[in-house]
Amino acid sequence: MALVAGVDSSTQSCKVVIRDAESGGLVRQGSAAHPPGTEVHPEEWWSALRRAVEQAGGLDDVSALSVAGQQHGMICLDDRGEVIRPALLWNDTRSAGAAADLVTDLGDGDREEGARRWASETGTVPVASLTAAKLRWLADHEPGNAARIAAVALPHDWLTWRLSGSVGAETLVTDRSDASGTGYFQAAADTYRYDLLALALRRDEAEARRIVLPRVLGPGERAGTGDPDAGLSHLVLGPGSGDNAGAALGLGLRTGQVFLSLGTSGVVAAVSEVPAADPSGLVAGFADATGAHLPLACTLNAARVLDAAARVLGIGLDELGELALRAEAGAGGLVHVPHLEGERTPNLPDATGSLHGMTLSSMTRENLARAAVEGMLCLMAEAMEAVRAQGVGVERITLVGGAARSEAVRRIAPAVLGVPVDVPEPGEYVADGAARQAAWVLSGEETPPRWETGRSRTYTAPHAPEVLDRYREAAAREAAAHGA
Ligand SMILES: Nc1ncnc2c1ncn2[C@@H]1O[C@H](COP(=O)(O)OP(=O)(O)O)[C@@H](O)[C@H]1O
Numbered sequence: 432m433a434l435v436a437g438v439d440s441s442t443q444s445c446k447v448v449i450r451d452a453e454s455g456g457l458v459r460q461g462s463a464a465h466p467p468g469t470e471v472h473p474e475e476w477w478s479a480l481r482r483a484v485e486q487a488g489g490l491d492d493v494s495a496l497s498v499a500g501q502q503h504g505m506i507c508l509d510d511r512g513e514v515i516r517p518a519l520l521w522n523d524t525r526s527a528g529a530a531a532d533l534v535t536d537l538g539d540g541d542r543e544e545g546a547r548r549w550a551s552e553t554g555t556v557p558v559a560s561l562t563a564a565k566l567r568w569l570a571d572h573e574p575g576n577a578a579r580i581a582a583v584a585l586p587h588d589w590l591t592w593r594l595s596g597s598v599g600a601e602t603l604v605t606d607r608s609d610a611s612g613t614g615y616f617q618a619a620a621d622t623y624r625y626d627l628l629a630l631a632l633r634r635d636e637a638e639a640r641r642i643v644l645p646r647v648l649g650p651g652e653r654a655g656t657g658d659p660d661a662g663l664s665h666l667v668l669g670p671g672s673g674d675n676a677g678a679a680l681g682l683g684l685r686t687g688q689v690f691l692s693l694g695t696s697g698v699v700a701a702v703s704e705v706p707a708a709d710p711s712g713l714v715a716g717f718a719d720a721t722g723a724h725l726p727l728a729c730t731l732n733a734a735r736v737l738d739a740a741a742r743v744l745g746i747g748l749d750e751l752g753e754l755a756l757r758a759e760a761g762a763g764g765l766v767h768v769p770h771l772e773g774e775r776t777p778n779l780p781d782a783t784g785s786l787h788g789m790t791l792s793s794m795t796r797e798n799l800a801r802a803a804v805e806g807m808l809c810l811m812a813e814a815m816e817a818v819r820a821q822g823v824g825v826e827r828i829t830l831v832g833g834a835a836r837s838e839a840v841r842r843i844a845p846a847v848l849g850v851p852v853d854v855p856e857p858g859e860y861v862a863d864g865a866a867r868q869a870a871w872v873l874s875g876e877e878t879p880p881r882w883e884t885g886r887s888r889t890y891t892a893p894h895a896p897e898v899l900d901r902y903r904e905a906a907a908r909e910a911a912a913h914g915a
Pocket residue numbers: 441442443444693694695696734735737738748749832833834835836837
């Protein structure tokens with residue numbers, strides 16, 4: 432029985448699953464926490480990966496491994512392959528101004544024209560999360576560091592490279608799903624755009640072409656083998672992927688199917704045969720891990736909205752869910768607009784969260800808990816509408832991510848979203864997608880192995896559009912206050 436490993440190096444933790452390559456059956460797993468914050472040294476991820484692998488029983492009997500990782504994080508390497516500064520993560524909003532500048536610059540001073548060009552040329556209009564915006568921030572705020580850049584990698588590229596034991600940056604590899612989140616990759620044509628890398632770094636294109644970008648491997652293509660010095664030469668490495676593409680692969684989603692992930696980020700994404708190009712910037716035109724596309728709307732706020740509410744109420748997440756289910760739909764008029772970390776969809780990087788409709792009768796613990804769950808889900812309902820506006824039919828949605836473990840979220844989601852919600856058994860679907868890719872690479876076949884996916888339970892509830900209507904009113908007031 433050949434074993435394969437899948438790694439999910441995501442924002443809050445690193446998870447490793449080890450599965451049977453043929454059946455996909457789970458054999459063992461491990462996890463390790465990542466440090467908090469939006470600026471993290473990649474060595475921290477490497478150390479968490481090693482701890483998670485150890486907890487999962489090691490890799491001695493594992494034949495292949497792939498890494499899926501949080502998207503967009505900027506890792507700059509110097510000419511010796513050393514990390515120049517801690518990585519700036521997808522949820523670090525200091526690059527918001529840089530993103531706005533990139534849009535205007537490509538439009539020669541015209542923001543709308545710039546947004547149209549970014550969307551048509553790369554599929555995505557830059558926001559603070561994109562790697563290109565982080566590079567522009569670096570060029571403007573840390574020119575000494577920017578001048579030392581010899582290579583730029585993403586978290587999953589760098590971890591795959593570390594596992595291979597390579598030292599030279601020229602051996603870095605990536606896949607099209609993660610490359611498509613950089614801002615300097617054209618997913619529709621599978622090619623890097625050095626002109627846009629140059630724009631980001633304020634260099635000319637010839638200089639930008641001297642920067643090493645990870646070679647983009649095809650889906651299912653071998654990335655090499657593990658580090659012989661670490662006893663990993665038996666390990667075949669897969670190209671890996673961005674974490675959202677990993678989730679789609681782990682769930683075995685087919686064209687037209689849509690998932691909602693409630694982790695640190697909130698994500699609504701669909702597998703699509705056609706690339707997206709949304710000039711409003713709400714939907715990113717990313718690629719998936721199978722050769723198709725993954726139009727995606729991503730929020731900065733999701734599961735941690737519930738963490739924050741539980742903290743304020745001095746209770747655990749289970750109790751928060753029980754309280755929320757005891758309140759009526761609409762939380763007695765209390766509306767929580769949960770822009771706790773600023774927001775990306777809609778693009779309000781400087782926003783803060785707010786609570787509306789506070790009265791003596793609405794201010795109960797039950798309503799506060801309910802408003803947190805409803806607020807998070809309304810934010811996701813808006814993301815779902817943005818994906819729909821790109822022509823994706825959303826008739827039902829598959830719910831995953833840490834907050835999918837909450838019974839309250841599962842039961843309230845169909846009422847707020849207005850579609851049935853399929854909840855697969857709790858699991859690590861990003862890591863599973865990476866494991867499935869590893870099995871694919873090991874098999875050398877044209878398509879990923881058919882793995883049995885666990886049973887889903889479908890949640891339905893009468894649609895309660897008034898919850899979203901009231902949220903929209905409150906969110907519009909907030910957006911106006913933040914100059915949108
Ligand atoms: N039972 C639960 N109810 C609500 N939220 C939960 C529950 N279990 C875990 N979470 C939340 O899930 C989040 C982590 O989700 P995860 O998908 O692993 O995040 P990421 O992939 O971004 O690191 C945490 O914020 C945690 O509070």
